[in-house]
Amino acid sequence: MSKVGKKGKAAQQSLDLFDPAVQQEQAGDLDFVLKIHDGHLHDLEISSVSNLLSALGQIVGIKQASFKTIKEGSTTIAVTIPNDLRQAAILNVTKDTAAKHRQIARIQKELGKYGYHRAEISYGNIKDDEVYEPKEILYVVPELETEETFIQEESLDGRLTRLQIGRDTSDHITIILKNGVEVPAQCSKKLLEELKPYFNTDTNLRFEGEASYLSKSNSYQLTLKKYIISKFHVIEDVSLEEWIDDFRAKGASNWSTHDDPIAEWLKERQD
Incomplete structure (x- = not known):
């Protein structure tokens, strides 16, 4: 009985050699x-x-790799390698090198052409259907981080420092805001004389003009990159207490009846 069983098993194994699914499993090829x-x-x-295919192949970095498939749906691009080179390929994909960064940048560039955002590299076995x-x-x-610039009319309070004479019709200066942030600005030569x-004084000025902000896709922060001054005037260095007293004194607004006008104003804003 045992001899017959062995012969039957051997015959079955011979038949299996012609089964494509079994052949692939025995070959152990792996898809990246x-x-x-x-x-x-x-x-x-x-x-x-x-x-994209070229970048993937170079990231996997296996000479014996061959083209596997390109599939529709979630766009799927794959190469296949012998299973015994699995660890080498995984290391190539996961390690941090300048060469890998260049290929990732190629992928990001192609995704950016179409406004695509989500992509990943994995391994497994792709099967038809x-x-x-x-x-x-x-x-x-x-x-890929993208940048967008938008412009709006805005007033800024600050002091002046650093003057750089421009080669064109405008001159370049720096505004120091109250929080210490320095903003590059420009103005006409006529306004510069004023x-x-x-x-480099302690005089506080209120500028009116055009503010250019930079917005990055991966951050909610806005950066004021440039300011074009159209006009200005001197403002007094008023303390918060003095400002509240002045605010409360404006009888027509009825704020003088409140001990804390700011709190009342915020309460109205919330209602």
Whole structure:
């Protein structure tokens, strides 16, 4: 009985050699996958697909790697490698090197063309007509930070320091805000003559003009990058207590009836 069983098992193994699924399992090839969660494959230009595939191949860094597939849905681009090179490929994907950064930058550039944000590199096995489930996500491609500038009319309070004569029709100066932040500013040569007596003094000025702010996609903070002064006037250095007293004294507003006008104002704003 045991001899017959062995012959039957051997025959079955011979038949299995012709089964593609078994052949792949025995070969142990492993797929390394760049998956883009935004958009669709048909939206990508051929040059973008080529660049993404090239970057993935260089990040995996295995000479024996071969092209696996490009699939629709969440755009899936894959290369396949022999299983015995798994650890070397995983190390290449996860280690931090200048060469890897260059390839990630290529991927980010291509994603940025289409406004895509989410992509990752993983490994597993891609099978036809099955949803790819990664065995492990090795690297999440950082979202490429974008910058946007917007301009608005705004008044600023501050002091003047540093003068740099411009080569064009404007001159460049620096405004020191009350919190100590320095803002580069520019004005006309005519306005500069009026400002000169206030340079490097303790005189507080109120500027009116155009403020340029920088907004970054990965941060909610705004940075005031430039200010164009159109006019200004001197303001007194008034303490908070003096300001409240002056505010309360404005009888027409009825604020003088309140002990804490600021609290009352905030209360009205919340209602």
